[in-house]
Amino acid sequence: MGDKKDQMRESCSKEACEFKRVSSADDIIPHLLNLYGSCATPHDFKIYAEDASFEDPLMCAHGVKQIKSAFYSIAKIFSESRITEYTVKENIISPGKLEILIDNKQHYKFLGKNIDMISLIRLYVENGKVIRHEDWWDKKPLWNRETTKLSLVGRAMEMTRRGSMLATHAMMGFGKDPTR
Numbered sequence: 001m002g003d004k005k006d007q008m009r010e011s012c013s014k015e016a017c018e019f020k021r022v023s024s025a026d027d028i029i030p031h032l033l034n035l036y037g038s039c040a041t042p043h044d045f046k047i048y049a050e051d052a053s054f055e056d057p058l059m060c061a062h063g064v065k066q067i068k069s070a071f072y073s074i075a076k077i078f079s080e081s082r083i084t085e086y087t088v089k090e091n092i093i094s095p096g097k098l099e100i101l102i103d104n105k106q107h108y109k110f111l112g113k114n115i116d117m118i119s120l121i122r123l124y125v126e127n128g129k130v131i132r133h134e135d136w137w138d139k140k141p142l143w144n145r146e147t148t149k150l151s152l153v154g155r156a157m158e159m160t161r162r163g164s165m166l167a168t169h170a171m172m173g174f175g176k177d178p179t180r
Helices: 002-017 025-036 042-047 064-077 151-171
Strands: 048-055 060-062 080-094 097-110 113-126 129-137
Touching: 025 042, 025 064, 025 080, 025 097, 025 113, 042 048, 042 064, 048 064, 060 064, 064 151
Parallel strands: 048 129
Antiparallel strands: 048 060, 080 097, 097 113, 113 129
16 A cells, blocks of 8 residues: 555656646747737737736727737837847746746837837746746836835826726727727
8 A cells, every 4th residue: 555655646747847838938929029019810819818908108008808908009100129039048837837937028119209228027827828928128127016115106007008908908908809
């Protein structure tokens, strides 16, 4: 009996160490490049879990429909947009959970003026789907109640980003895919 328990314990330990990678940056990066490059298709949003979130200094989106509105709006605001350079680092958190860090340079053109910025995109992936997408402009953490010294300021920033997202979501047809 003790022998059987030892075998079970050993096989369970091996399985925990030898898990299959469900998704990797290689599967996700082409879709992100399309999102930031204003050429996203409905297929590009399949990288997200249905209840995923996206947050940058301007918006806070919840769910794929709001994330679609956020990214589809880029083409309405900028005549050009793209990630021009990037490096990727993957951190395995646990079986089926992954953090992807994308250190990048983004280029935009607004009213004929070039805008170049650096950013850190943080993706939290579970079972092959992005559950949280953060875009840290100038690699600075997003302001919220946990990252500011005054939680009231953080809450105000969260509410402002949420309001901005709701307005964008309404203007973009509540996440409808554009007809081409």
